[in-house]
Amino acid sequence: MTAAPEVGVRPTPVRRDGARWVASRAATLVLLIPAVVAFCVLFLYPLARMIQVSLTEPTTGFDNYVSLFTDGYTVRVMVRTIWVALLVALIDILMAFPYAYAMTVSGRRMRAVLFTIVLIPFWTSAIAKNFAWLILFQRDGLLDRAFGVSLLGTTPAVVIAMSQVLLPFAVLPLYARLDQIDRRLLDAAQGLGATRAGAFRSIYLPLSVPGIAAAATLTFILSLGFYVTPAMLGSTQQTLIAQLIMIRVQQVLDFAGANAIGILLLVVTLAMLGLSRQLSARRGGGARGGKGLAQTMGGDS
Structure with a gap:
């Protein structure tokens, strides 16, 4: 006898290629680097410098x-x-x-x-x-x-x-x-x-x-x-x-x-x-x- 085909069995999903996913994430991070650098240089560093000067000159304190x-x-x-x-x-x-x-x-x-x-x-x-x-x-x-x-x-x-x-x-x-x-x-x-x-x-x-x-x-x-x-x-x-x-x-x-x-x-x-x-x-x-x-x-x- 020929075995009846199983009904309702879904094919096993193909797993995402790990190397391709890692490469995609790496590309995204590389694209974000200029924005992060600009944010740190143009905003965070001047802000940190302002706080430092206001707390250390002429004397340390508030x-x-x-x-x-x-x-x-x-x-x-x-x-x-x-x-x-x-x-x-x-x-x-x-x-x-x-x-x-x-x-x-x-x-x-x-x-x-x-x-x-x-x-x-x-x-x-x-x-x-x-x-x-x-x-x-x-x-x-x-x-x-x-x-x-x-x-x-x-x-x-x-x-x-x-x-x-x-x-x-x-x-x-x-x-x-x-x-x-x-x-x-x-x-x-x-x-x-x-x-x-x-x-x-x-x-x-x-x-x-x-x-x-x-x-x-x-x-x-x-x-x-x-x-x-x-x-x-x-x-x-x-x-x-x-x-x-x-x-x-x-x-x-x-x-x-x-x-x-x-x-x-x-x-x-x-x-x-x-x-x-x-x-x-x-x-x-x-x-x-x-x-x-x-x-x-x-x-x-």
Whole structure:
């Protein structure tokens, strides 16, 4: 008798060639070497050097960091810088949100025009933009002639100019998030009796929180390190942290103190990034959007 063939027996899988797999991994590691070297040389080494100088000059210890919180002036400058950065981030969010929303609801051609308008500031020199604001804010300038107000040398001038420069950095992350929101959720909520404002408040706005947090964080972090705009439009009485670092390096020759300020600025930046990540994780998920939808259907109907 002829033996019946076995049914359901799968062929033994061929094992991956070990030598080929090792060669593939080695090639991947070789390709990563330039990036790792660049990261170590351009970031890790300067950062380690800054920490070393701040802890060893002129004496070993934390004297440079203690002085930042005891001299009073550095604390005031840091608080002023954080306040200006928060104000710039708030202004940019308030201006960028409706603009990004308009980009999501407009047609293809109009969206291309809006994109071009956003990208134009990237093609313009920062010095040229600051000089334009300088002409507007100076005494006997256009603003002074029209309203009798000269903002040159004041904090509002710095905030306005920084907000204009950083506005594209708020629009693009917001648009990337708002474009992913399913607008059928709003239509469904309104179909079940919710008002347009209620649907927007309970569904659309919570789903846009990650984009708002990303835009606010990006503009805030970039505002912390601004130097040219405060130097051209501000005053010595309203110094920001980047100007203080430059003064310590060029005039006082306090490299250790300047490095300590830079490390402190890095800590503030990392803390802001962590806060933004937590906010996005807590309020930006789909569960939050579903909860808002349920609240809209039940509370506004």
